[in-house]
Amino acid sequence: MQLSRPPRRQSSPRRVVIYLALIAGGLLFLRFEGDLRRPVAPTPTATRTAQSYVAEGQAHYEAGRLSAAIDAYTQAAALEPNRVDVLVALSRILALADRTGEAVQRAQRATQIDSKSAPAHAALSMAYDWHGTWLLLHGRDAEARDHYEKAVSAALEAIQHDPNYPEAHAYLAEAYMDLGRLVDAIESAQRAVDIDAGRPDVQRAVGYVRESQGNYRGAAEAYREALRADPSVPYLWLALGRNYRILTILTDAGYFDDAVDAFERAIQLDPNYGPAHDELGWTYYNFQDYRKAIDELEEAVRVAPDSWSAHNHLGIAYYSNRNYEGAAETLPRAIELMNETFDADRFCVNATSRACDRLVEAYYTLGLADFYLAKCEESYRLFDQALALRPEEPNALEGIRLCREAEASTPAP
Numbered sequence: 001m002q003l004s005r006p007p008r009r010q011s012s013p014r015r016v017v018i019y020l021a022l023i024a025g026g027l028l029f030l031r032f033e034g035d036l037r038r039p040v041a042p043t044p045t046a047t048r049t050a051q052s053y054v055a056e057g058q059a060h061y062e063a064g065r066l067s068a069a070i071d072a073y074t075q076a077a078a079l080e081p082n083r084v085d086v087l088v089a090l091s092r093i094l095a096l097a098d099r100t101g102e103a104v105q106r107a108q109r110a111t112q113i114d115s116k117s118a119p120a121h122a123a124l125s126m127a128y129d130w131h132g133t134w135l136l137l138h139g140r141d142a143e144a145r146d147h148y149e150k151a152v153s154a155a156l157e158a159i160q161h162d163p164n165y166p167e168a169h170a171y172l173a174e175a176y177m178d179l180g181r182l183v184d185a186i187e188s189a190q191r192a193v194d195i196d197a198g199r200p201d202v203q204r205a206v207g208y209v210r211e212s213q214g215n216y217r218g219a220a221e222a223y224r225e226a227l228r229a230d231p232s233v234p235y236l237w238l239a240l241g242r243n244y245r246i247l248t249i250l251t252d253a254g255y256f257d258d259a260v261d262a263f264e265r266a267i268q269l270d271p272n273y274g275p276a277h278d279e280l281g282w283t284y285y286n287f288q289d290y291r292k293a294i295d296e297l298e299e300a301v302r303v304a305p306d307s308w309s310a311h312n313h314l315g316i317a318y319y320s321n322r323n324y325e326g327a328a329e330t331l332p333r334a335i336e337l338m339n340e341t342f343d344a345d346r347f348c349v350n351a352t353s354r355a356c357d358r359l360v361e362a363y364y365t366l367g368l369a370d371f372y373l374a375k376c377e378e379s380y381r382l383f384d385q386a387l388a389l390r391p392e393e394p395n396a397l398e399g400i401r402l403c404r405e406a407e408a409s410t411p412a413p
Helices: 013-037 050-062 066-079 084-096 100-113 118-137 141-161 166-178 182-195 200-213 216-229 234-250 253-269 274-286 290-303 308-320 324-342 354-372 376-389 394-409
Strands: none
Touching: 050 066, 050 084, 066 084, 084 100, 084 118, 100 118, 118 141, 118 166, 141 166, 166 182, 166 200, 182 200, 200 216, 200 234, 216 234, 234 253, 234 274, 253 274, 274 290, 274 308, 290 308, 308 324, 308 354, 324 354, 354 376, 354 394, 376 394
């Protein structure tokens, strides 16, 4: 019997198309498998330019963020190390931020790049002068004077290259004032004003000259003018507040609120600006608001732990508030920092600077604190140290008298 074959199934056109697509896909996968295994190169990011850092630095400066401004200008200088304008701006901001040694280095580099640049030599004058003041505040008088002389020379060279560059005359006025050349300082400041009275550094120099003369009201007026053009510089608010405080003490208690407001503006711009907390605390101290004084001075010590001034002021505020334990803990650190900073015990034997007066004050105040803590054996050493520096210091002599009187009234065991 012959079996009949079953009828052959015919593939549908749709199924054929699917098969062909699968085959083609497999071939494509094999073709590009190597490419798929290769790592994909990242999309390159745009390289920042020096000018972008300059713009960022200026924005930070205008907002009062000096540390961020310094970082941005430093990046710009690293990318284009021969840009004099960047180095000049960086040097000025470093000086305003109390980084005066670095300011000198940047300005020196600017003058090396372009020896005929008036802005570069003027920036060097400012840096020398401000570093001289830093040295003076650290008890290094001879070095300070040398820097003031260099500041004069740099400013005169700037004027030689551009007689109408106002900052050169302004910085010259400051340097002359620091050397005690009052007439020259006044003439240079006036010349800067005649060229351009609207420049903030011109008004700042005018304020400094007036302040150094004892014209505190005129100084405050000039600092306010500087702040109208440059309102985000903590140092300018500090200078304004300092003059208001002096006016409060000497003439009119109505300036007290103005002084506090100025220091608080500096702190708002830079909460970690130690000198502003120090000055604000000392302002409260001068008007016997010891609680607020201590709060601000404790903050000054927190944000600037290496500041001998803040420790000194805080220790004295503790003592005046009858916190003798606090004074006994804080003033030794102030004395230690003074010696670390300018070798105070040795330097102040002959020097008569304000820094040395504060060292003597720290010694006898600490001695009196120990007296009230019934530690006259320690007080004697401190009073003797004060007298070694100032042989007729009345507070030390009084402290010795108090200790002897206390010992005489104590019954023998």
